[in-house]
Amino acid sequence: MDGLFGKLRQLDVYPKINEDFYSRTLSGGIITIISSIVMFLLFVSELRLYLHLVTETKLVVDTSRGERLRINFDITFPALACSIVSLDAMDISGEEHLDVKHDIIKRRIDSHGNVIEVRQDGIGAPKIEKPLQRHGGRLEQNETYCGSCYGAEVCKREGFLQRIKDEDGEGCNIYGFLDVNRVAGNFHFAPGKSFEQSNVHVHDLQAFQKESFNISHKINKLAFGDYFPGVINPLDSVQWLQQAPYGMYQYFIKVVPSIYNDINGQAIQSNQFSVTEHFRAGEVGRIQALPGVFFSFMIFLQSR
Numbered sequence: 369m370d371g372l373f374g375k376l377r378q379l380d381v382y383p384k385i386n387e388d389f390y391s392r393t394l395s396g397g398i399i400t401i402i403s404s405i406v407m408f409l410l411f412v413s414e415l416r417l418y419l420h421l422v423t424e425t426k427l428v429v430d431t432s433r434g435e436r437l438r439i440n441f442d443i444t445f446p447a448l449a450c451s452i453v454s455l456d457a458m459d460i461s462g463e464e465h466l467d468v469k470h471d472i473i474k475r476r477i478d479s480h481g482n483v484i485e486v487r488q489d490g491i492g493a494p495k496i497e498k499p500l501q502r503h504g505g506r507l508e509q510n511e512t513y514c515g516s517c518y519g520a521e522v523c524k525r526e527g528f529l530q531r532i533k534d535e536d537g538e539g540c541n542i543y544g545f546l547d548v549n550r551v552a553g554n555f556h557f558a559p560g561k562s563f564e565q566s567n568v569h570v571h572d573l574q575a576f577q578k579e580s581f582n583i584s585h586k587i588n589k590l591a592f593g594d595y596f597p598g599v600i601n602p603l604d605s606v607q608w609l610q611q612a613p614y615g616m617y618q619y620f621i622k623v624v625p626s627i628y629n630d631i632n633g634q635a636i637q638s639n640q641f642s643v644t645e646h647f648r649a650g651e652v653g654r655i656q657a658l659p660g661v662f663f664s665f666m667i668f669l670q671s672r
């Protein structure tokens with residue numbers, strides 16, 4: 369045993385000298401402090417470099433087909449009542465969702481921004497499947513709507529008009545998601561009930577007896593797909609206040625599919641987008657530009 373310890377002692381490359389032979393100098397102390405600091409800084413910076421996440425970006429061609437695109441949104445209209453505003457979505461493949469209600473929550477808010485009521489959307493009017501009048505014309509200004517409705521719709525209609533009256537001056541916060549085909553399309557928030565008439569998308573605005581709609585809005589959130597670290601959604605917290613009495617607000621969105629692979633190899637399939645915006649003012653009374661907030665999106669076939 370002693371022999372083994374002896375051999376280990378032989379391996380000591382720093383033979384110790386008796387304390388009496390030490391002499392500590394001022395310069396030695398300073399050098400010790402400086403070198404300790406330098407060593408500490410080097411250690412911290414190396415450690416940080418080691419822990420730092422590096423994001424690698426790759427561009428690949430997206431060959432997937434027939435997938436769905438989930439659009440998450442949260443938008444507040446401070447001057448548009450919940451029963452007035454409806455949401456429609458359509459795409460170039462011909463798929464349409466008129467007056468979308470599932471997966472959507474509307475919150476009535478008063479002029480101070482306080483929430484009055486939260487509802488899984490059922491606040492809107494009954495869905496109108498048929499044109500307003502059989503001959504396809506628009507309603508006269510003083511014609512009652514019910515005359516052109518069919519059967520049971522009449523009663524629902526009266527409740528609807530009462531609701532519009534009750535909610536006058538309120539705003540609306542709408543949030544939820546849309547599940548659409550992953551092709552180009554558009555969705556819009558617009559006053560009035562929408563329906564198809566000879567393949568043209570029409571909004572019925574007559575019932576409101578109103579000449580103009582204030583489509584001021586704040587986009588609290590708009591995302592195409594799930595969140596992933598580093599994603600920038602350029603429309604989050606964007607606010608727009610309407611000055612002109614009448615018009616439509618358009619967002620043209622380019623969506624780029626994105627796959628995020630994290631350090632554990634977990635992949636998040638999502639999207640990023642860029643946007644340009646445009647306000648089209650119209651003249652009161654002339655239904656050229658449908659009042660509303662329109663989002664048109666195109667999908668790019670690369671993934672980032």
Ligand SMILES: *[C@@H]1O[C@H](CO)[C@@H](O)[C@H](O)[C@H]1NC(C)=O
Pocket residue numbers: 508510511512
């Ligand atoms: C609209 O009102 C005018 C004047 O009151 C009346 O002559 C006309 O018949 C009304 N139109 C309809 C469709 O009720």
Ligand SMILES: *[C@@H]1O[C@H](CO)[C@@H](O)[C@H](O)[C@H]1NC(C)=O
Pocket residue numbers: 446447582583584609610611612613
């Ligand atoms: C529309 O509503 C917003 C917010 O309530 C307000 O600031 C703006 O002045 C209104 N615009 C018009 C034309 O009334």
